[in-house]
Amino acid sequence: MGAGLGWAIRLVSAAFRRVATQSVADLPGGARGYLVLVALAGGEPPTQLALAKQVSLDRTVMTYLLDDLEAHGLVTRRPAPRDRRARQVLLADTGRTRLDGVRRSLAAAEDRLLTDLDAPEAAQLRTLLSRVARTAQREAVTPGEVDEADC
Amino acid sequence: MGAGLGWAIRLVSAAFRRVATQSVADLPGGARGYLVLVALAGGEPPTQLALAKQVSLDRTVMTYLLDDLEAHGLVTRRPAPRDRRARQVLLADTGRTRLDGVRRSLAAAEDRLLTDLDAPEAAQLRTLLSRVARTAQREAVTPGEVDEADC
DNA sequence: TATTGTTATACTCTATAACTATA
DNA sequence: TATAGTTATAGAGTATAACAATA
Numbered sequence: 001m002g003a004g005l006g007w008a009i010r011l012v013s014a015a016f017r018r019v020a021t022q023s024v025a026d027l028p029g030g031a032r033g034y035l036v037l038v039a040l041a042g043g044e045p046p047t048q049l050a051l052a053k054q055v056s057l058d059r060t061v062m063t064y065l066l067d068d069l070e071a072h073g074l075v076t077r078r079p080a081p082r083d084r085r086a087r088q089v090l091l092a093d094t095g096r097t098r099l100d101g102v103r104r105s106l107a108a109a110e111d112r113l114l115t116d117l118d119a120p121e122a123a124q125l126r127t128l129l130s131r132v133a134r135t136a137q138r139e140a141v142t143p144g145e146v147d148e149a150d151c
Numbered sequence: 152m153g154a155g156l157g158w159a160i161r162l163v164s165a166a167f168r169r170v171a172t173q174s175v176a177d178l179p180g181g182a183r184g185y186l187v188l189v190a191l192a193g194g195e196p197p198t199q200l201a202l203a204k205q206v207s208l209d210r211t212v213m214t215y216l217l218d219d220l221e222a223h224g225l226v227t228r229r230p231a232p233r234d235r236r237a238r239q240v241l242l243a244d245t246g247r248t249r250l251d252g253v254r255r256s257l258a259a260a261e262d263r264l265l266t267d268l269d270a271p272e273a274a275q276l277r278t279l280l281s282r283v284a285r286t287a288q289r290e291a292v293t294p295g296e297v298d299e300a301d302c
Numbered sequence: 303t304a305t306t307g308t309t310a311t312a313c314t315c316t317a318t319a320a321c322t323a324t325a
Numbered sequence: 326t327a328t329a330g331t332t333a334t335a336g337a338g339t340a341t342a343a344c345a346a347t348a
Contacts, residue, residue, distance in 0.1 A: 005261045005264075005265075005277055005280070006167065006171065006257055006261055007284070008277065008280035008281045008283075008284040009163060009164055009167050009280065010164075010167075011284035011287050011288055012160060012164075012280055012283050012284050012287055013160055013161075013163075013164030013167075014287070015283075015284075015286075015287030015288075016157065016160050016161075016164075016287075020157065047329075047330095048329070048330065049328085049329060049330080058316080058317075059329075059330070059331095060316090060317080060318085060330090060331080060332085061315090061316075061317090062330090063330065063331060063332085080329090083324080083325075083328090083329080084323080084324060084325085084329095085323065085324045085325065085328065085329045085330070086324095086328090086329050086330080087329080087330070106157060110156045110157055113156075113283060113286065113287065114156070114283060114286075115286060116282055116283070116285075116286045117279065117282065117283065121279060124275065124279065125276070125279040125280070125283070126156055126159065128268065128272060128275065128276040128279070129156070129159035129160065129163055129276070130159045131267055131268065132159075132163050132166075132264060132265060132267070132268065132276070133158070133159045133162035133163050133166075134267075135166075135264065135265075135266060135267045136162050136163055136165070136166030136167075136264065137162060137166075198306075198307095199306075199307065200305085200306060200307080209339085209340075210306080210307070210308095211307090211308080211309085211339090211340080211341090212338090212339075212340090213307090214307065214308060214309085231306095234305090234306080234347080234348075235306095235346085235347060235348085236305065236306040236307070236346065236347045236348065237305090237306055237307080237347095238306080238307070
């Protein structure tokens with residue numbers, strides 16, 4: 001029988017969402033702002049549309065989100081060199097600093113969640129969850145599922 | 152370092168939410184309707200207010216939700232015998248049948264999620280997750296956190 | 303005066319569709 | 326004609342507060 005698994009997943013993910021929400025609370029755009037900063041931290045500066053696709057957001061909400069992030073000096077926008085219709089988004093130094101802070105906060109929160117597990121148990125949980133996650137990833141990926149839990 | 156755990160939790164809970172949402176899709180009120188039916192399935196018929204507290208919903212949304220469930224014949228309302236201000240909520244036979252169906256669907260979905268794990272691994276995951284869940288439960292319980300994931 | 307349930311109002315999000323400027 | 330980004334409009338969902346009946 002599968003009874004209990006849903007309960008456990010629900011509680012754990014709710015707890016994770018709780019601490020994660022705290023970690024990104026000060027960030028413009030909250031969890032979404034964090035996802036955008038993460039996406040910007042690696043690789044070439046994407047256009048807004050590429051960025052929107054990457055984090056599964058509508059391009060219209062990406063506009064609002066970037067307005068917010070830019071107003072707080074975390075990202076900058078500039079015309080794309082190849083296509084003057086598009087704009088490239090860059091992670092500002094302030095943004096990188098903030099991102100690092102949130103990452104540390106999230107890592108600490110995760111560790112706090114696993115407080116009652118010893119090292120081998122925690123490792124085992126990570127391994128099993130990762131495998132289930134990979135299973136889940138293979139299935140139909142419905143786009144646009146972003147909420148506070150997505151940190 | 153805690154990197155990766157958040158990712159795994161996020162994907163697993165997103166996958167669970169996906170299948171769970173399907174399981175409760177036909178139910179009036181979706182995930183919330185399911186939570187209400189579960190709460191009604193055991194114990195004495197509660198008043199609307201008690202029910203609202205039990206599932207962490209506002210009493211105003213409980214009104215809408217019960218209107219919907221009652222219109223579909225899944226629950227009934229009657230004046231509370233002791234307090235004529237209050238109304239008792241009862242699970243109708245149709246409601247119990249529907250509840251059983253959703254429960255079976257959810258259990259099947261959970262099993263599908265763990266398809267790549269063998270029996271001891273699945274059991275281990277359940278155990279570890281449950282322990283983490285208990286840890287999480289001890290921490291501050293912010294009320295009113297109900298969404299599609301809460302199935 | 304406080305409480306249960308209901309209804310009305312306002313506010314926040316999100317989605318859709320127009321609009322501009324480039325291609 | 327199609328695309329990147331922006332802006333405007335409409336809708337769903339939620340929260341707040343006012344209301345009627347009873348305690």
